[in-house]
Amino acid sequence: MREIMAILKALADDNRVRIVAALSGGELCVCQLVELLELAPSTTSKHMAILKQARLVDSRKEGRWIFYSLAEDRDSAAAREIAALVTRLVERSKQVREDAKRLKQIIKIDRDELCRKQNRC
Amino acid sequence: MREIMAILKALADDNRVRIVAALSGGELCVCQLVELLELAPSTTSKHMAILKQARLVDSRKEGRWIFYSLAEDRDSAAAREIAALVTRLVERSKQVREDAKRLKQIIKIDRDELCRKQNRC
DNA sequence: GCGTCATTTCGCCATCTAACGAAATGGTAT
């Protein structure tokens, strides 16, 4: 119950569902998510911590960057099942499709440039 | 997205998940849920309103009583899918199994007697 | 019609949550 409630509470927020949907297309680094969601880095980081605690996502360090991806089955089968269902259900929504579209552009931008831009504005 | 978020927010509360799990065994009237959850009738009623707005449950009037049941597919396929998955996932948890056990006793009690008891204590 | 009774609505309070900016952390590159 505790485990399932953590997952459900983690997914009871628009931005976190958008994050999960975005990650269904592959891993992303924090600065890319910040750009997508248009939230402060600190806020985004908090969301990632909540998703990670619910075992919905995993993280990987690479140099200065941290990449997040959807967690595998072995982390929490329940989390994977719920994430898969929710991703499928929101896939068609306007918001998520717009995110997917914008994400294609964001991925093209060099990460160094992306981070530099964020620190200026 | 809006529809899915309403469902996810509705299920982001322990008591509401317990209610959905309890209803998976068949319809229940409010006084039975009050007895199960040990919450104030007003609080329970609020929870039911939230579940109903998310189209997770339906209600039916019978005399003085109101019976709630899990909503059918035609109300919201998404709600039904999520409810089915969540119910399956929490089924084995201690809390939900204890609820199921206690529910068997509660159902045996005459509803008139149940309501009378609630108004006294 | 009138009281009774199950349920809902309302008003209030305590707690939680999402947001931000500022400061801390930990790795890279000079």
Next chain:
DNA sequence: ATACCATTTCGTTAGATGGCGAAATGACGC
């Protein structure tokens, strides 16, 4: 070593949420 930079942690604030009791609602039975 030092400066830099992506990310996290901390402290604060505004708004949402869950809880209750009191009052309103609406159906039943006398």
